Amino acid sequence: MKHAWMVFVAAVLLAVGSGQASAQSAEAEVLFRDGKKLMAKGQYAEACLAFEGSFKKDPVATTLLNLADCREKNGQLASAWGHFVEAARLARGQGAIEKSAQDRADALEPKLSYLVVAVPNDVRVDGLVVKRDGVPMDPAEWNRKMPIDGGHHTIEARAPAHEPWSTSVEVGTSGDEKSLTVPAFRAMPLRTAPGTGMTGRRKLALGGWALGAVSLGGALAFELSARSSYDDAKAATTNPARRSAYDTANDRRLYAGVALGVGVAAVAAGTLLWITGRRAAPEAVEVQASVGRDMGGVTVRWDY
Template identity: 40%
Template structure:
């Protein structure tokens, strides 16, 4: 085994022996952190880096310590998340320096320095023509501050989404795929188009009173027409009743005390027609009168109410 491979293997064994060492955690958090740490070690030894890294990250959240950070950084490195590994090695070295673990300080700094030339970077360019008021740029949902605009920032390999939005403008987004190492990407945010003006709601309908009067007049006219039709029907059945009565006379004796079958049938038809005529004439007359009243009493136009003001009174 060459020196490089021996050095990495020895470093890994040193980290796998390092347990989380935080002084601020509660006993319950410490116990949970230790369990997660051990599970992370088991998964990393089995080569299951995507599953191991979250275990170390949660263990360090519950009980922060340089040892856990070094294990997390190594896990990121094995999983080809070089930017995350570089940041975590640097953080581990600083934490180890505060706790007086100089051997871990050196390991963290050395590993961070070795990864630095291999990092993939992303530069988000925001030209002056794009910098409208309220412009916000994000990378994977996290804000990209103005200080980062135009600066090469280390990123992990894989897909990343860059978005920009500003008040009164349409949003913009793009997706980039970064190589795991030694890549250099640059994305320029274009000027955001103006957003479409909101649709104004229609003004209040001020013709409602006039239309209400028109509706009343329409109903009145319909009723009046129906009344006229009823009167016409009544007149028809009245004429029919008279005609049938005359037919009955021709089949009866002079005093109408004796009638044949045809005469009796004519008398019955005359009485029925007379009844229908009476109903039709009454209903038609009522509809005609009601329709005329509705038509004549309908409002003729819309007029705003007038307030007459006197001291202390409003009319």
């Protein structure tokens, strides 16, 4: 019984997969025919899109061969050459198709244009990304003569904490060779407050000190008030009055402890901000304060 159930499930999955494959093949065939019609009309850009879509749905060598032919007629020689090479690989062992693709690739290779994007060792900062027409280049492609379609191309490079760089180059359709070099990166300048020349971190330091001064002043005021309430408790003549005075004193001492913790933390954070005001901003600053009736504590954590 179990074996029969497994056979049934496998049959269902096979039928579903077969149905999906059939649908993909049908869509691929429609796109392929549209590509042929558009090629006949000389609408090469649109035809190439149709062939490309057909190949994605049904990756066969004949479709890729037609896409390569389309790219060549559209003046995209490097793309065409790459497609011919790949079509020959896909058609390996298929005789005439493999030979046709390889012959076309061999005939096209001498006509290719090339671009060298030079990235010297002394400009390779951490996190460097070099893009060609918006697509990141593999570092293995740096400093190498790589085939490229003719036309206008944009090269850009970015690295953390450095100013971005970009340029453009015009490459001929056939037989052209261009080269460009990524220059040394400049570190991004520190941001300063307009008109003062003071870094943003030192402005925060001043704010921290101001908050610390207010908090410490409040702590002193609560402490003096708490001592006054303790004196009142000692002078009280009845237990209810004494207990009320002690409760008030304890509450005010608690408030004094909280204000003291906040004040110390703010002053400590402000001091760190001022001392390190010439460096890049920290990733995170965390200030924690814990105060109780019997104990208090302040924790400052500084992450870069």
